[in-house]
Amino acid sequence: MTVLELNNLSKSFGGVRAVDRVSMGFRKGRITGLIGPNGAGKTTVFNLISGFLKPDEGKISYQDQTITGILPWKVARMGIGRLFQDIHLFPHMRVVDNILAAFQKQTGENPLLALFVRPKVTAEEKNHRGQTQELLRFVGLSDKANELAENLSHGQQKLLSIARLLAAEADVLLMDEPTAGVSPQMVDKILDLIKRLAENGRTVVFIEHNMNVVIEIADWVYFMDNGQVASFGSPDDVLGDPEVRKAYIGV
Amino acid sequence: MLPQLIANGLVMGCSYALVALGFALIYNTTRTFHFAHGGVYVLSAYLLYTFRNLWGIPLVPAAILTLLLIAFLGVAIDEVLYRPLVKRGSSQPIQMLSSLGLYIVIINLIAMFYGNETKMLSPGVQPTYTVGHIILARTQIVTAVTFVVLFVSLLFLLRKSRMGKTIRALRDDPELVSASGINARFFRWSVFALGSVLAGVAAILAGLDVGIDPNIGMTALLSGAVAVIIGGVGVFEGAALGGIALGLLQSLAIWQTSARWQDMVTFVVLIVFLLFRPQGLFGIRRRAEEMAG
Amino acid sequence: MNYLLHILVIICIYLVLGLSLNLIVGYTGLLSLSHAAFYGIGAYIGTLLMMNLGLGFLPSLALAVIGAMLLSLTISIPSLRLKGDYFMLATLGFQIIVFAVLYNWVGLTRGPFGIPGIPRPSLFGFQLRTVGHYLGFSVAVAAICLGLLFLITHSPFGRVLKAIREDEMAAAALGKDTPRLKVVAFSIAAGFAAVSGVLFATYMRYIDPTSFTLMESIFILSVIVIGGTGNVSGPIAGTILLIVLPEALRFLRIPDAIAANMRQVIYGLAIILIMRYRPQGLLGEYRFE
Ligand SMILES: Nc1ncnc2c1ncn2[C@@H]1O[C@H](COP(=O)(O)OP(=O)(O)OP(=O)(O)O)[C@@H](O)[C@H]1O
Ligand SMILES: [Mg+2]
Numbered sequence: 001m002t003v004l005e006l007n008n009l010s011k012s013f014g015g016v017r018a019v020d021r022v023s024m025g026f027r028k029g030r031i032t033g034l035i036g037p038n039g040a041g042k043t044t045v046f047n048l049i050s051g052f053l054k055p056d057e058g059k060i061s062y063q064d065q066t067i068t069g070i071l072p073w074k075v076a077r078m079g080i081g082r083l084f085q086d087i088h089l090f091p092h093m094r095v096v097d098n099i100l101a102a103f104q105k106q107t108g109e110n111p112l113l114a115l116f117v118r119p120k121v122t123a124e125e126k127n128h129r130g131q132t133q134e135l136l137r138f139v140g141l142s143d144k145a146n147e148l149a150e151n152l153s154h155g156q157q158k159l160l161s162i163a164r165l166l167a168a169e170a171d172v173l174l175m176d177e178p179t180a181g182v183s184p185q186m187v188d189k190i191l192d193l194i195k196r197l198a199e200n201g202r203t204v205v206f207i208e209h210n211m212n213v214v215i216e217i218a219d220w221v222y223f224m225d226n227g228q229v230a231s232f233g234s235p236d237d238v239l240g241d242p243e244v245r246k247a248y249i250g251v
Numbered sequence: 252m253l254p255q256l257i258a259n260g261l262v263m264g265c266s267y268a269l270v271a272l273g274f275a276l277i278y279n280t281t282r283t284f285h286f287a288h289g290g291v292y293v294l295s296a297y298l299l300y301t302f303r304n305l306w307g308i309p310l311v312p313a314a315i316l317t318l319l320l321i322a323f324l325g326v327a328i329d330e331v332l333y334r335p336l337v338k339r340g341s342s343q344p345i346q347m348l349s350s351l352g353l354y355i356v357i358i359n360l361i362a363m364f365y366g367n368e369t370k371m372l373s374p375g376v377q378p379t380y381t382v383g384h385i386i387l388a389r390t391q392i393v394t395a396v397t398f399v400v401l402f403v404s405l406l407f408l409l410r411k412s413r414m415g416k417t418i419r420a421l422r423d424d425p426e427l428v429s430a431s432g433i434n435a436r437f438f439r440w441s442v443f444a445l446g447s448v449l450a451g452v453a454a455i456l457a458g459l460d461v462g463i464d465p466n467i468g469m470t471a472l473l474s475g476a477v478a479v480i481i482g483g484v485g486v487f488e489g490a491a492l493g494g495i496a497l498g499l500l501q502s503l504a505i506w507q508t509s510a511r512w513q514d515m516v517t518f519v520v521l522i523v524f525l526l527f528r529p530q531g532l533f534g535i536r537r538r539a540e541e542m543a544g
Numbered sequence: 545m546n547y548l549l550h551i552l553v554i555i556c557i558y559l560v561l562g563l564s565l566n567l568i569v570g571y572t573g574l575l576s577l578s579h580a581a582f583y584g585i586g587a588y589i590g591t592l593l594m595m596n597l598g599l600g601f602l603p604s605l606a607l608a609v610i611g612a613m614l615l616s617l618t619i620s621i622p623s624l625r626l627k628g629d630y631f632m633l634a635t636l637g638f639q640i641i642v643f644a645v646l647y648n649w650v651g652l653t654r655g656p657f658g659i660p661g662i663p664r665p666s667l668f669g670f671q672l673r674t675v676g677h678y679l680g681f682s683v684a685v686a687a688i689c690l691g692l693l694f695l696i697t698h699s700p701f702g703r704v705l706k707a708i709r710e711d712e713m714a715a716a717a718l719g720k721d722t723p724r725l726k727v728v729a730f731s732i733a734a735g736f737a738a739v740s741g742v743l744f745a746t747y748m749r750y751i752d753p754t755s756f757t758l759m760e761s762i763f764i765l766s767v768i769v770i771g772g773t774g775n776v777s778g779p780i781a782g783t784i785l786l787i788v789l790p791e792a793l794r795f796l797r798i799p800d801a802i803a804a805n806m807r808q809v810i811y812g813l814a815i816i817l818i819m820r821y822r823p824q825g826l827l828g829e830y831r832f833e
Contacts, residue, residue, distance in 0.1 A: 284632070336819070341823070342832050342833050343628055343629060345823055348575070349819040351765075352811075352814075352816040352819065353812065356809050356813055359806070359812065363805040477637070480630070514641060518637040521633075522618075526622045
């Protein structure tokens with residue numbers, strides 16, 4: 001089943017057509033890789049889906065609803081989560097608070113309820129703290145729980161942003177270079193995680209420059225060049241395509 | 252009645268437009284929300300008052316001396332206040348609060364030395380001229396002419412000179428300044444000097460027309476900044492037209508209500524624009540891009 | 545002795561002002577120059593309800609708070625889409641307008657003549673008469689307000705506000721309705737400022753618009769910028785310092801005419817130096833980054 005569909009999307013910045021009539025479909029429970037040279041428009045596609053940019057033309061549908069031009073927080077509420085290429089943590093908050101802020105439908109986010117329905121808020125908070133400990137253990141950051149996020153190394157920050165995304169429990173995960181700058185052992189762990197998420201019925205779209213990673217986990221690959229979809233298919237087909245090899249890998 | 256109000260509004264608008272142009276010049280190229288611009292404005296008026304009314308220097312040399320000092324002050328503010336912050340990569344709120352701090356220091360020093368009461372720069376009755384049904388004071392005519400001359404020269408400078416090209420490039424991408432090989436420091440000096448002089452001219456003319464007190468700077472700053480929003484942030488011509496539009500609106504509103512509600516007009520205009528046309532009359536909508544930036 | 549009690553009452557009033565503004569500045573990351581406007585709105589609504597409609601103290605207080613919260617929407621909703629600098633400009637405009645209304649709507653507010661003879665509250669049959677009584681009452685009100693603000697900032701709501709302050713884009717990507725949260729934070733702060741306003745009016749028993757000027761807004765902002773924002777101790781330190789220090793300066797016998805301006809010059813310089821060398825203020829956490 002196609003959960004998320006892009007129809008003829010275009011977006012220009014000044015004279016540059018960063019995304020040029022792009023159509024893509026992402027299927028439930030599948031992992032789709034988005035590859036292409038620097039500046040091909042991959043991140044811009046994510047920005048269009050998550051509502052940070054408005055397309056000049058085209059349509060985005062999610063579960064048969066049109067979501068084109070909807071505000072980012074609404075898109076996120078509908079279940080589309082996002083990992084940023086440049087991480088975007090809350091730098092002066094503690095690691096635990098970075099994750100705690102991500103949980104959805106928190107009763108205590110309403111200040112009145114936070115003041116006057118304290119037992120419920122406290123119970124929820126306890127539950128979230130438990131889940132946060134688990135997530136931190138999973139990404140190996142348990143001993144950093146009370147550090148400020150800005151004091152983590154780049155790789156650790158990336159892991160924290162992944163943990164934060166998991167806490168948000170989105171159905172569609174847009175991951176912009178999830179393995180960039182992470183240690184090799186951690187890369188394997190992240191790939192296992194991505195596979196597991198897909199098995200649980202999540203829809204994963206990831207942008208990746210490491211072709212081994214793409215071959216290992218992607219079910220389906222889009223190759224973008226100059227804002228356009230230049231090739232798509234199974235990883236073997238796309239990476240075997242002489243055009244792609246020429247344009248991208250340089251062989 | 253109506254033509255007179257329109258004329259008054261246009262002249263008032265010219266004064267706002269000068270403040271707005273100075274503010275926009277500094278804001279667009281350095282991204283500094285220059286609160287102290289209001290302080291520069293007040294100080295210009297009091298410098299002229301000192302030179303002319305206290306020391307008896309004739310108007311024109313006194314005005315030139317004032318503007319030279321004010322240009323120097325603009326540069327000094329950048330060097331002493333902003334540059335160390337910019338060099339350290341301080342955030343915009345830090346720069347704004349510092350600027351606000353300087354504004355407070357300037358106007359309170361002025362109040363300490365000169366007192367809070369209104370001072371007249373040109374005592375006695377000004378000569379007036381009658382054109383049809385419109386009566387204009389000499390200062391009003393000088394204000395309009397000065398604005399036109401300065402505006403045209405500024406446009407010329409922006410379109411033709413190398414500095415103008417840099418200013419326009421920076422408006423589109425403020426990060427450019429370090430990459431483009433231009434002497435960033437000298438460039439900032441020019442912008443702050445020029446911007447301050449524009450505020451100074453407006454302050455002198457308005458002071459000659461209606462008198463001065465330490466609080467004129469905040470109203471001027473507010474009107475100037477709102478004019479920038481009306482015209483569209485990043486559009487120099489827009490800032491000038493925004494100022495004139497604001498002056499006209501205020502003048503017409505006074506006709507319908509009372510002078511006491513003049514500030515209210517500025518605010519209502521601000522809210523209307525923020526709600527319905529945040530990019531201003533001539534600006535381009537770019538919020539989404541900024542959000543993803 | 546009464547003088548000391550008076551200073552303590554004033555400290556209570558400013559603690560509520562400072563800590564509520566902290567919710568906007570230190571937690572949500574927005575600079576606001578309109579806090580004195582909400583302080584004044586509270587003082588005037590409360591006073592007018594008590595004196596013109598004969599309402600009791602508590603109902604007047606409640607309506608003053610609600611009124612300030614509603615009026616805050618007129619500025620926060622249009623300004624939301626603004627980036628930081630223009631948000632501050634909009635709040636400055638609001639402050640100037642509120643002052644103009646208080647000053648010029650003579651029919652309602654008596655304008656520059658002010659409103660004298662405001663009744664001291666009587667609560668549950670107990671009439672507050674002396675400054676000592678009033679101090680006890682202010683301490684109780686301030687304690688309740690500070691307690692509520694503490695709970696709010698330490699709740700998931702406070703945490704999301706901080707997240708918005710740190711990175712609004714990331715917060716939005718996590719499904720946080722950032723525009724609404726900012727509006728709510730702003731109106732809560734306005735509501736608490738109104739409590740201070742009613743406290744001030746019933747303590748002084750006289751109000752006029754000059755207590756609610758732009759300079760007052762700048763002063764409240766200075767208090768928390770100098771003390772520090774983003775936690776509780778910063779604004780408390782700032783309030784005590786900026787209320788007590790000028791009183792100490794009185795003993796230096798500076799002529800009254802320039803004492804007020806001189807104080808402002810010192811605040812201005814303090815802000816500049818703090819921003820340069822210690823942006824988190826004396827005891828604050830948030831460094832305006
Ligand atoms: N907010 C923006 N404003 C202006 N131009 C932009 C903006 N975002 C992207 N671009 C331009 O659009 C093009 C596509 O950029 P994009 O970030 O989508 O590439 P990408 O495929 O993600 O590259 P990379 O692999 O380096 O991350 C580039 O030319 C870039 O400069
Ligand atoms: Mg990218």
